[in-house]
Amino acid sequence: MGEARILMRSDAVAGAVDPSEVERKLGVVELLWNDGFVRKAAIIVFLAAVWEIYGTLLDNSLLFPTFHDTVITMFDKVRDGTIPLRAWASLKVLFMGYSAGIVLAALFTVLAISTRIGTDFLETMTAMFNPLPAIALLPLALIWFGLGNGSLVFVLIHSVLWPVALNTHSGFKSVSNTLRMVGRNYGLRGLPYVARILIPAAFGSILTGLKIGWAFAWRTLIAAELVFGVSSGQGGLGWFIFENRNLLDIPAVFAGLLTVIVIGLIVENLIFRTIERNTVQKWGLQT
Amino acid sequence: MSALLDVSGVTLRYKTSSVVVTATEKVSFSVDRSDRFVLLGPSGCGKSTLLKAVGGYMTPSEGKMRINGREITEPGADRMMIFQEFDQLLPWKTVLENVMFPLLMTRKLNKKDAEVRARAYIEKVSLTRVVDSYPHTLSGGMKQRVAIARGMAMEPDILLMDEPFAALDALTRRTCQDELLQLWEETKFTVMFVTHSIAEAIKIGNRILLLSPHPGRVKAEVIDVDRVSAEDGSAAKLEKQIHDLLFADTATAH
Ligand SMILES: Nc1ncnc2c1ncn2[C@@H]1O[C@H](COP(=O)(O)OP(=O)(O)OP(=O)(O)O)[C@@H](O)[C@H]1O
Numbered sequence: 078m079g080e081a082r083i084l085m086r087s088d089a090v091a092g093a094v095d096p097s098e099v100e101r102k103l104g105v106v107e108l109l110w111n112d113g114f115v116r117k118a119a120i121i122v123f124l125a126a127v128w129e130i131y132g133t134l135l136d137n138s139l140l141f142p143t144f145h146d147t148v149i150t151m152f153d154k155v156r157d158g159t160i161p162l163r164a165w166a167s168l169k170v171l172f173m174g175y176s177a178g179i180v181l182a183a184l185f186t187v188l189a190i191s192t193r194i195g196t197d198f199l200e201t202m203t204a205m206f207n208p209l210p211a212i213a214l215l216p217l218a219l220i221w222f223g224l225g226n227g228s229l230v231f232v233l234i235h236s237v238l239w240p241v242a243l244n245t246h247s248g249f250k251s252v253s254n255t256l257r258m259v260g261r262n263y264g265l266r267g268l269p270y271v272a273r274i275l276i277p278a279a280f281g282s283i284l285t286g287l288k289i290g291w292a293f294a295w296r297t298l299i300a301a302e303l304v305f306g307v308s309s310g311q312g313g314l315g316w317f318i319f320e321n322r323n324l325l326d327i328p329a330v331f332a333g334l335l336t337v338i339v340i341g342l343i344v345e346n347l348i349f350r351t352i353e354r355n356t357v358q359k360w361g362l363q364t
Numbered sequence: 365m366s367a368l369l370d371v372s373g374v375t376l377r378y379k380t381s382s383v384v385v386t387a388t389e390k391v392s393f394s395v396d397r398s399d400r401f402v403l404l405g406p407s408g409c410g411k412s413t414l415l416k417a418v419g420g421y422m423t424p425s426e427g428k429m430r431i432n433g434r435e436i437t438e439p440g441a442d443r444m445m446i447f448q449e450f451d452q453l454l455p456w457k458t459v460l461e462n463v464m465f466p467l468l469m470t471r472k473l474n475k476k477d478a479e480v481r482a483r484a485y486i487e488k489v490s491l492t493r494v495v496d497s498y499p500h501t502l503s504g505g506m507k508q509r510v511a512i513a514r515g516m517a518m519e520p521d522i523l524l525m526d527e528p529f530a531a532l533d534a535l536t537r538r539t540c541q542d543e544l545l546q547l548w549e550e551t552k553f554t555v556m557f558v559t560h561s562i563a564e565a566i567k568i569g570n571r572i573l574l575l576s577p578h579p580g581r582v583k584a585e586v587i588d589v590d591r592v593s594a595e596d597g598s599a600a601k602l603e604k605q606i607h608d609l610l611f612a613d614t615a616t617a618h
């Protein structure tokens with residue numbers, strides 16, 4: 078005759094388990110290395126070292142100044158206020174174009190989710206204009222808006238609007254049907270429904286769109302400033318680079334390029350990373 | 365007193381690009397206050413479709429549905445849906461915020477009162493420990509209990525539950541069923557519960573509506589289900605009877 082027996086084990090009730098076995102603190106080096114920021118910083122230090130070595134070996138500051146030359150020039154230009162002023166001029170225009178682009182993208186996508194013809198409109202427009210490099214519109218913009226911030230803002234809007242609208246729209250479309258039904262269950266419709274359900278649910282895609290839009294806008298702006306740039310006597314970083322190339326002040330050109338890179342890194346790694354950490358990562362929508 | 369929910373002769377159809385599918389045909393039933401009304405039937409017989417229609421997400425192509433004497437035309441917070449899917453919680457809100465959300469959105473309560481009520485219902489489903497956690501850190505069973513707390517906190521006219529425990533393991537499902545019955549003892553809410561498990565239907569319901577498949581039609585209604593008990597074997601007997609009834613056609617067809 079078979080009969081099952083239950084053997085009681087006392088492992089689980091043995092009480093006071095050493096907590097360090099369940100949860101072990103990581104060492105300092107391990108902790109630092111787990112921080113993506115630290116790892117990336119290490120890569121940057123390595124690249125700077127390679128740059129310095131190559132520059133020293135080449136020994137031709139007209140072609141390729143060393144890292145420390147560039148940094149010294151950069152510090153000088155920062156201290157005498159040229160670079161901050163130029164960077165500020167660029168960022169001001171960028172901010173105008175970026176926010177106008179986002180407002181337009183929001184308008185287009187809200188239109189696209191509320192009507193079918195709006196969807197078709199958005200899909201056709203993004204299909205047409207997304208592949209068109211913003212800088213290609215600059216000659217036309219110069220004719221329409223003249224030499225000035227108007228032209229810059231126009232090409233910036235073009236570079237931000239389509240990627241942001243495209244990503245936001247596809248984010249909205251992929252919001253799960255269950256969540257949509259939940260939102261409507263509470264009587265949400267129209268704009269409150271978009272704001273309370275669709276935008277947070279699609280926030281991952283929206284953020285991706287904003288990041289792509291930012292990268293496009295920053296590139297486009299610097300390139301556009303290289304083409305003309307002076308507006309009301311105050312050029313931006315692109316113009317600074319162009320000017321110094323004409324003066325054959327190559328370390329200053331490098332300093333300008335470095336500033337462009339540094340601002341790009343700050344926005345990408347500080348601003349967007351912080352937003353990401355406090356939203357999609359906290360919500361478990363992205364690892 | 366007239367019934368809380370009255371469904372009469374409702375036919376529901378899906379129009380796809382090529383065909384029109386009739387999910388249910390001329391279904392009639394009524395749900396009274398404090399009923400635990402179960403829709404039971406094989407897969408594809410239109411249980412979810414019926415529940416969605418009561419929720420206001422589908423308009424019947426024939427027949428009428430009334431709640432409290434008013435015709436159902438759109439979704440509303442008087443009928444709270446609880447879905448089978450685990451993604452029904454808003455991932456960007458904590459457990460507490462999730463339970464408070466409908467209370468605030470429908471302007472039923474102000475923020476302070478909403479929080480008090482939300483905490484009370486979270487306690488009822490014994491989730492006070494995770495009140496500030498985000499949904500992605502919870503287990504499937506915990507998520508479903510949060511959804512139940514969120515639905516119940518609204519104190520709606522009727523709770524609509526579409527196989528809320530179907531995706532849970534057997535042990536968790538038992539716990540959740542017991543908890544639901546316990547909650548019902550406390551507040552005597554009205555619930556319409558969809559399941560394809562006969563045992564679950566008998567355990568949860570006091571009335572069971574049996575549906576036949578393709579298209580869904582009412583086959584029978586079982587009343588006084590709460591009179592049977594698991595101890596004296598009457599529940600098992602009822603389960604066998606319902607089973608024979610549901611599968612009678614398939615037995616003769618083959
Ligand atoms: N979105 C849809 N489009 C077209 N037909 C659908 C749709 N949803 C369901 N149906 C059809 O309607 C019928 C009933 O579906 P329903 O989902 O209500 O079944 P159910 O009883 O809930 O089944 P289950 O127990 O598997 O959940 C099925 O024949 C199905 O094919």
Ligand SMILES: [Mg+2]
Nearest residue numbers: 411412413526
């Ligand atoms: Mg179903």
